[in-house]
Amino acid sequence: MALIECIPNISEGRRQDVLDACASAIRATGVTLLDVKADASHNRTVYTFAGEREPVKAAALALFGQALQAIDLRTHSGEHPRLGAVDVVPFVPIEGVTMADCVALAKEVGAEVARRHHVPVYLYEEAASSPARRNLEDIRRGEFEGLAAKMTQDEWKPDFGPAAPHPSAGASVVGARMPLIAYNINLATNRLDVAKKIAAAIRQSSGGLRFVKAMGVELADRGIVQVSMNLTNYEKTPVFRVFELVKREAARYGVAVLESEVVGLIPSGALTASAAWYLQLDGFSDDQVLENKLRSSGIDDR
């Protein structure tokens, strides 16, 4: 089994008939639609779906087909920055699939979108064709309204499709990234300065762990503080290492860890890796997880 998640963002958050048609187009391919978050003031909707490679590819393309005929950015307004009618489409490896597989899938979808719809496509994050195109914010700067001028520059030639915006659909950004884990650690103190110092110590931007974004916040109602984090690559910067480092930094200030929390979803691999590390499990393989074994295969015929 190769399980891939896709979280496309489209530039429509108000017309329910359009959102329903997009959801139906996604579902018709056999993927599991996990979540739909429409925001009217952003005028933007985020779909989350997952499945095997081919259905996920079909669902992403079906969404393009449906959304591009319904959305015209020339009459679109909303609070959220956007470059395209289908704005951003990341593919995320979940199980039995590598990042390279998701990069390949992003390129296939990008090429096919350009071919079918004559929409220029930029590849981003792990699929980016150069370091300057890794960050979504850099690609999207100037938005739809500035896109025609931006695309006259050689450095903003798209990865696929015409070197000019699609009249109604602008351009789309397609790529691959690791799943995000929203992870918070609560401290047994009300000293916000301690939470902020720990956040600064552990986040990449100020010298800490590579795939950690962190800030210190106050939980006023409980009289405590929190180190609030996004872990952007749990394979390379695992949850247990983040937890242990925060605990160690907190001890430096005489502060104990009350508890930690996962906000939303966490891939099971992030938890089994933590269990294996703490239990010092030697030579442990994910194939030894009973449920994985059940899903991956029965025995050979005999």
Added chain:
Amino acid sequence: MALIECIPNISEGRRQDVLDACASAIRATGVTLLDVKADASHNRTVYTFAGEREPVKAAALALFGQALQAIDLRTHSGEHPRLGAVDVVPFVPIEGVTMADCVALAKEVGAEVARRHHVPVYLYEEAASSPARRNLEDIRRGEFEGLAAKMTQDEWKPDFGPAAPHPSAGASVVGARMPLIAYNINLATNRLDVAKKIAAAIRQSSGGLRFVKAMGVELADRGIVQVSMNLTNYEKTPVFRVFELVKREAARYGVAVLESEVVGLIPSGALTASAAWYLQLDGFSDDQVLENKLRSSGIDDR
């Protein structure tokens, strides 16, 4: 999703045509046949299969149908003790299902086997109708050959079916139990007495944790020793507590833990519970595991 494992043992380990027919009968119900272990000297075969409740029930009944017409205990011999042609049938809760569900399933299957085949059925382990019937060994004592005499005693009236053995099939033992985890901890010492003292300290039989069986063994080729364990209920006696207690006992003798190992399979719940404990995860629910969420459901229609 309600995932149940079933590990029936039948009294035939030599005639491949019979074993194949039983495997086919199991597979035809749509369950996943995970393993078949035939032992010619025991003259006994263990099937392992898993699936949703109804297919698992159908597979267990299909196996009875197939095995009872092929096996005659009056002409059966083998090293392993046995009471019935289909000897033991445990149901094990894996995911999205309680022990009570498996007990109910064991009772349904037991009643149906008695109705269809006029084979007496004893319920055991978690499904047992009295404490005296929890242990398989107590029910099986005397074996097929002693069964007619044993069943004349009031205390060995079966839970379902006639109060006398089936002529060719004897009696069957059906029940529900937790999955076993075979778990070993290797110590950085060659002192076998230390491993034995730790095993004695942590196992139930000599005063330790309720659902731990343990012994100290020597790994001569590596020049170290091991605490070798079976964990018979990982929900009530979790892996992390066993590991921490062994580590603490080892420290008492100035010995460090080298590593631990899982032999064979481990339910993912045993690992996520360990991760949650070490990471001090507050209010964590298995629904937050991305793969569980994917499998349990998509979003509601809207």
